[in-house]
Amino acid sequence: MEFEKLKSCDPSIKIFKENSFNGLVEGITTIEQLKSHHLIFVKDKKYYSKLLDHLKINPADQLVLFIGQSMVEQINQSEFENYLNRFSLIVTVADLSLSICLLSKVFYDEFTKAYDNLNDGRLESQIDPSVLMAPHVFIGKNVKIGKNVMIHSGCNILSGSSIGDDTILYPNVTIYSNVFIGSNCRIHASSVIGADGFGYYYKQGIHHKIWHYGGVVIGNNVEVGACSTIDAGTFVPTTIGDGSKIDNLVQIAHNCTVKNGVIFCGQSALSGSCQVGNFVVFAGKSGMGPDTSLGDGSQVGGGALVSKDWPAGAKLAGHPAREVGDWLRSNAFIQNGIKKNNKR
Amino acid sequence: MEFEKLKSCDPSIKIFKENSFNGLVEGITTIEQLKSHHLIFVKDKKYYSKLLDHLKINPADQLVLFIGQSMVEQINQSEFENYLNRFSLIVTVADLSLSICLLSKVFYDEFTKAYDNLNDGRLESQIDPSVLMAPHVFIGKNVKIGKNVMIHSGCNILSGSSIGDDTILYPNVTIYSNVFIGSNCRIHASSVIGADGFGYYYKQGIHHKIWHYGGVVIGNNVEVGACSTIDAGTFVPTTIGDGSKIDNLVQIAHNCTVKNGVIFCGQSALSGSCQVGNFVVFAGKSGMGPDTSLGDGSQVGGGALVSKDWPAGAKLAGHPAREVGDWLRSNAFIQNGIKKNNKR
Amino acid sequence: MEFEKLKSCDPSIKIFKENSFNGLVEGITTIEQLKSHHLIFVKDKKYYSKLLDHLKINPADQLVLFIGQSMVEQINQSEFENYLNRFSLIVTVADLSLSICLLSKVFYDEFTKAYDNLNDGRLESQIDPSVLMAPHVFIGKNVKIGKNVMIHSGCNILSGSSIGDDTILYPNVTIYSNVFIGSNCRIHASSVIGADGFGYYYKQGIHHKIWHYGGVVIGNNVEVGACSTIDAGTFVPTTIGDGSKIDNLVQIAHNCTVKNGVIFCGQSALSGSCQVGNFVVFAGKSGMGPDTSLGDGSQVGGGALVSKDWPAGAKLAGHPAREVGDWLRSNAFIQNGIKKNNKR
Incomplete structure (x- = not known):
């Protein structure tokens, strides 16, 4: 331009x-x-x-x-x-x-x-002849779909995105524009990949929108659960590494970088611009605050909310998330305090 | 009747x-x-x-x-x-x-x-000629769709609802009957607006259903994220004010009144009949209990759960939500308690 | 075999x-x-x-x-x-x-x-003549659909599943294979029933997938909210009892057994293999850790996370969930601690 x-x-x-x-x-x-x-x-x-x-x-x-x-x-x-x-x-x-x-x-x-996402553009896309596609599917223009991909009914793959070999999209999945999904992935029903990142600048009574067109890049052997959402990055893509597994109702916000083999249990979430190391595990309902990072192999307990950076191997619990031992001691301290009060 | x-x-x-x-x-x-x-x-x-x-x-x-x-x-x-x-x-x-x-x-x-939501009724609806509509869309009867509206594939707009000028519905959005959406809104994929409010009366082993037909009214310049849900009011509409922005996987229950410019980050939620003032901010995973209210400009921290009414300008954290200063002092008190125990 | x-x-x-x-x-x-x-x-x-x-x-x-x-x-x-x-x-x-x-x-x-879920198989299914079906619906093979069932646009019922009399599926619902839904149920838009349970075995840098084909069995008079997910069991079905009511964005994981009349408010969740007694109530954002159980009539407060088994009639709050009285005393103990510190 x-x-x-x-x-x-x-x-x-x-x-x-x-x-x-x-x-x-x-x-x-x-x-x-x-x-x-x-x-x-x-x-x-x-x-x-x-x-x-x-x-x-x-x-x-x-x-x-x-x-x-x-x-x-x-x-x-x-x-x-x-x-x-x-x-x-x-x-x-x-x-x-x-x-x-x-x-x-x-x-x-x-x-x-450049993209018309309202008229089916499959004739202007590269779809391998081995692809199995159900009815009621929408394919935009300049879409690339690899070998043996299975696309169930109600899926939408918007213009400019690509799906690697052997990947399965279950029904009603939506892939926005500028999303690149690797091979051998399983994307479950109603999940949404590449929607607008949630970013605004507030000034004088108006939330001015930051327009996200960075897209999403997902590696190989990744699973995405039902009704989970992975948002587009602002200028560069949100990324999910090889072998990561995402359960249902999980939110991955814009600009996050998730390395390989990361586990996201149900309803866990990343805020914008989080950095997640290899083989981190997020238990159910856990999450990370914006712009925080977790080193390789960290584990985040159920419902724990990470509010700052932690090095590799951190084992965290509670809100704000602290080392599990600390959290257990917190709970013991409170329980003891109550007992003392009851005795009085 | x-x-x-x-x-x-x-x-x-x-x-x-x-x-x-x-x-x-x-x-x-x-x-x-x-x-x-x-x-x-x-x-x-x-x-x-x-x-x-x-x-x-x-x-x-x-x-x-x-x-x-x-x-x-x-x-x-x-x-x-x-x-x-x-x-x-x-x-x-x-x-x-x-x-x-x-x-x-x-x-x-x-x-x-009065509504047949199983046979396409677009010929009995008012759809502006400028509307761009993808295939696999369902439009009920008596639907009104304004100028330059874009409706992606897999969307459903049930009978009696209306969509204002320049609004975009991304793929697989469902708009139930009796939902009124303003102009210049963006509604992301798989979100659902106007489903039954969740209300029952328990008596002698049965949850008797309260039937919600109050619908939803959404203002102008509102964004709704992917896989988010806004339920119908019981007798009068659930309302979302102008310029409010809703992230992914957010739940807004029946009968809530949300004023203008309110921000809902990922996985936040309102229980039934909440009142939310102008420019309130809900951080990720925060929520309000039923029938509570927040005054203008309140801010609710990540994971905080509001359990009572708060006046304008409240800055809240924790569960139950209290003033941020109080919450920080709570955490410090607990940390100090642990340290003392460790010294012993 | x-x-x-x-x-x-x-x-x-x-x-x-x-x-x-x-x-x-x-x-x-x-x-x-x-x-x-x-x-x-x-x-x-x-x-x-x-x-x-x-x-x-x-x-x-x-x-x-x-x-x-x-x-x-x-x-x-x-x-x-x-x-x-x-x-x-x-x-x-x-x-x-x-x-x-x-x-x-x-x-x-x-x-x-045995199942082809990519070609419409309704001619090889048993669909009662009274069924009302919108356009853009996908029906697999060997599907059984009872009397007066209403299926809205964008729904998918994969091969081998069945829907009982008078049940309504709202738009864009996905029913995977091997799911049995009772009569007089209401399943709201974008919800997903029977997706893969989330189970892996980690060994030498790989998350090996446990393949779930146990399906789901849902009783009569059950409601499932919008964007909610109920996963398939591993070898035997995940089950939801008669008269249970599930709000929006709720997650029920693999192998859970939910008895009758259970209430799940918005964004609540069960981890894998939970046992839930009759008429248990889950308030918003509450949840149960894996392999835990709750006796009949238990009540779980908003945001509470159940980490162990509890007998019938338990009334729980907090994280980890404890008896409500204990939780209130915890909060009082902390508030008193802060006050004392402030006085110093």
């Missing part, structure tokens, strides 16, 4: 620094998945530092930085000054959060206009 | 007082939405007092009062006696709760018999 | 004792529902003792016992020795849990191969 078009969406945009910028922006990116010719929102000095670190590993080119007015001073400090030329364009905006809403809409619209 | 027909449904009905009653009852109403020519169930003196108050503001005419046998004495007291002529008909029944079950059934049947 | 075929699925199978075994195995069973000519997995001495007790009441014949290597010594003890001839065949396997995964797959495949 031409930068000039973006400029018209947020009239507060001001050029701060330009270095042989070619005038084109292909999309929005984040530090985790840096891509050349992309725009990146930098909310504070900490994020800027992280960006510089990531650029050492992943030297993306032709980046366009968006910063809030308040960031100008921070970015101008001597420690950062040398790096300013690293970016093709740096612009300031009056309200960075509002700018995210406005610009995400532009790319969302660009992304979805 | 003729009162004589109602009488045959509950043989315990006895005329207590009649004042030029015209013999017709159009429906059941409640004090919040008083309507002329309607029946109203009065369970106790307190409700009767409230009714008299509401009548001053909303002077509904030709009201039929249903009271339990036990209410007769209370209503006969001198303080109320003067008001008895205010009503066209007062009847007593043996068991008011059972009477609610029996009579709600009559009106539910009356209401639903 | 011929035992020889099973043998090829788990190469670790060794014959321990054989007594005039006829070489055929019809399926897998459990002590609760003993059947002749079936295979039974015996994990430990305790289960073996229970099995002997059940055989006194239900003298099933031609049973095939699977035991782990570690059980050999226990089962060989003098107290059990006399009973070994009771079984037609006793085999040992290297890893009993893995054997459950491998053998359940064989029977699952055998069970499902």
Whole structure:
């Protein structure tokens, strides 16, 4: 997309620094998945530092930085000054959060206009001849469906998504656009993968929508239970690793990264942007608060709510989640307190 | 409906007082939405007092009062006696709760018999020519669909409901009868709006059903996440105000009144008859117990369960929900208690 | 199925004792529902003792016992020795849990191969002429649908299931294979009955799937809310008794036994293998941990999580669930502790 078009969406945009910028922006990116010719929102000095670190590993080119007015001073400090030329364009905006809403809409619209999700597009899709498909199924355009896939009645696979070999979709599953499902998965009835992430910026009585078009990427040998939901990421995909198993009525929010072999029991949930290590186990009704992480092999007890980062092997219980031993001691302490009161 | 027909449904009905009653009852109403020519169930003196108050503001005419046998004495007291002529008909029944079950059934049947929800009735509906509709969609009779509405595959809009301009229904959404959705809404896949409220009266080994036909009214600019459910009100609608945003797997029970700009994060829930003020925020997995209220701008933390009324601006956490400061102090008190025990 | 075929699925199978075994195995069973000519997995001495007790009441014949290597010594003890001839065949396997995964797959495949759930099979089903069926409905083979059943648009009834007289399925309901629903039930939109139970055996980096083909049996006069899920049992059905009422977004896991008149409010849940007595009430967001039981008439408060067995009439609250009085005293103890701290 031409930068000039973006400029018209947020009239507060001001050029701060330009270095042989070619005038084109292909999309929005984040530090985790840096891509050349992309725009990146930098909310504070900490994020800027992280960006510089990531650029050492992943030297993306032709980046366009968006910063809030308040960031100008921070970015101008001597420690950062040398790096300013690293970016093709740096612009300031009056309200960075509002700018995210406005610009995400532009790319969302660009992304979805290519897709017609109201007329069946299976003739313009790549469906392996071995696929078994029930009646009452909707297939969008540019969908790719692998060998021996079974699609039950009432399923919807919207434009641009793909399903790997031997995967089974049970009835009434909905796969939104930009969802990539691996091979040998089982997706149970009424589950929904790739719906809008739930993100808003509140300003002056309005919840401004952040438009999510990052989609979802699901590995191989994954099971998704009935009536479970996995939301699209904002700019980069929500991901579920190989061999993970998700029970019924589970919620996985936008931008989560779930590694391999993770177990989600019934009604468990991840808030936005959680990081979950390999072979973590979530017991029923447990959950993680936004932007928290759990190391490999952690176990979260039934109903426990994780409110901060925990290292590998953590065994947690309670709300807020603490080490199981601590939780058991909490309960014992309270029970003892009651007994004493009763004796009085 | 003729009162004589109602009488045959509950043989315990006895005329207590009649004042030029015209013999017709159009429906059941409640004090919040008083309507002329309607029946109203009065369970106790307190409700009767409230009714008299509401009548001053909303002077509904030709009201039929249903009271339990036990209410007769209370209503006969001198303080109320003067008001008895205010009503066209007062009847007593043996068991008011059972009477609610029996009579709600009559009106539910009356209401639903007009609707055929098994044969597509789109030719008897008002669908704007600009509407984009995918295949495998079911539209009942007397449905009204506004301009530029997009309806994805597998959606069902049952008879008598309406969808405002520019609203999008994603795949497999079900809109029951008597649901009114505003303009510019986004309703995500597999969500269900207007299913039966969950209300029963237990008597002698049977859960007698209270039949809900109050429907749902949703404002403009509302988003409803995937696999979320909003139940029909009993006699008057469950309502969701303008600009409210509902995440995935959220439950809103019958008779709730949700004002404007309210945020419901994933897996949060309202029990029946909750009152939610403007711009309240429910974090993930939080909820409200039945018949409770929250004032404008209240915030309910993750997993918190509201068990009583709270004024505007309350910031709550824990179960039962208390002020966040209190909850943090609770946790600190317990942690300190454990530490002392460990030292011993 | 011929035992020889099973043998090829788990190469670790060794014959321990054989007594005039006829070489055929019809399926897998459990002590609760003993059947002749079936295979039974015996994990430990305790289960073996229970099995002997059940055989006194239900003298099933031609049973095939699977035991782990570690059980050999226990089962060989003098107290059990006399009973070994009771079984037609006793085999040992290297890893009993893995054997459950491998053998359940064989029977699952055998069970499902009879069913084609991708081509409409209504002409090979028994559908009463009085049934009212909307468009976009999928009916498998060998389905039985009783008198006056109403099936709304988007429903799926997979092969081999049955629906009793006067039952209503609202839109987009999915009934998997091997589900038996009684008469006069109401099943609300997007709910899913009979999906795979969530059971895995973790070994060396892989979650091995336990294949569930036990189905679901639902009694008469049962209501199931919108977006609720009831999973199939492993080898014997998950059961819901007459007159039970299930609200929205409720999860009932595999192998649960729910008796009559049980109430499940919104977002409540049962883990696997729970036993629920008559007229138990689950308030919103409450749940039971795996393999726990509640006696008749128990009441579980909002958000309470049951972690052990409780007798009839228990009134529970909190996490872990304890008697309501205890929970109230817990809260009072904590509140008093805070007050004292504040005074200091």
